[in-house]
Amino acid sequence: MALDIxxxxxxxxxxxxxxxxxxxxxxxxxxxxxxxxxxxxNRIGELAERANHHPDILVQYSKVTLTLTTHDSGxxxxxxxxxxxxxxxxx
Numbered sequence: 001m002a003l004d005i006x007x008x009x010x011x012x013x014x015x016x017x018x019x020x021x022x023x024x025x026x027x028x029x030x031x032x033x034x035x036x037x038x039x040x041x042n043r044i045g046e047l048a049e050r051a052n053h054h055p056d057i058l059v060q061y062s063k064v065t066l067t068l069t070t071h072d073s074g075x076x077x078x079x080x081x082x083x084x085x086x087x088x089x090x091x
Contacts, residue, residue: 024076030062033062037064053080055068
């Protein structure tokens with residue numbers, strides 16, 4: 001079940017750098033070069049597989065933008081915030 005807006009803002013306040021965009025949360029990460037960006041994406045892939053929850057990933061050379069939402073719930077759920085927290089710990 002998707003979270004209500006009050007709960008979304010509460011969860012978002014605990015996540016550095018993530019922004020609300022419609023029914024998603026999004027964050028961009030910058031790296032020194034393309035190989036470093038790809039290495040980060042691979043680490044995210046491992047987390048996502050373990051959680052069975054997969055972000056949309058956009059790689060633009062040394063910049064990686066992640067977007068999270070729970071499609072089958074029609075919005076944001078605890079899964080999104082949990083994965084975002086784990087991703088933040090990778091940095």
